[in-house]
Amino acid sequence: MDGVRLHRLGKHLIDLARQVTTDAGDTALTPGEVAVIEDVFKHPGSVVTEIQARTGFAQSHVSASVSRLREQGLIVAAPDPADRRRTRLSVTDIAHRAIMRRAGRPADETIAQVVGEEKAERVLKLLGELADLLKM
Incomplete structure (x- = not known):
């Protein structure tokens, strides 16, 4: 299998996984928001610059996605105890339960x-x- 076929297979599997883990009535998130919330789910307590480094998105894109996810009640922010200027991000309990429920479908x-x-x-x-x- 060459790299192009492997890439196509991976994309197709991602599309299938998205079908399994979403419902028509689910809150619509952009692909960027999905990537950000997945990253925060895997790395609770992250700051925007860490998410940016892991996802490869521009910092402004990550910040905008975080803002929208916070407005939707999916991510919470808390001051970093070591540096109060930084904000640590985590998924909310309701988002965590929804992710786990959907992942188990x-x-x-x-x-x-x-x-x-x-x-x-x-x-x-x-x-x-x-x-x-x-x-x-």
């Missing part, structure tokens, strides 16, 4: 819609094996 139905019922079991087994091999 089974992918079976979405995979079956894409490859058909007869191939879905094999695809799910292969994806599980791939995740194990990649230590995910």
Whole structure:
């Protein structure tokens, strides 16, 4: 498999994961906001410059996304005890529960819609094996 095919596969898997983990009634977040909240979820207590470094987004983009996520009640900010000029960010409890609930949704139905019922079991087994091999 070449890099382009691997990239396409990764993008397709991300699109499928997004279908599994979102509902029509979910709050609509931009892809940038999703990346920021995922980063804060993985790295609670981060500051904007750390999120910027990990995501590769411009600091102004991260700051704007953080502002919108705070307005929606998905991220909270607290002063850094070591340097009160800095703000540490974490996901709210409600956002944490929503992320965990969505992350636990089974992918079976979405995979079956894409490859058909007869191939879905094999695809799910292969994806599980791939995740194990990649230590995910």
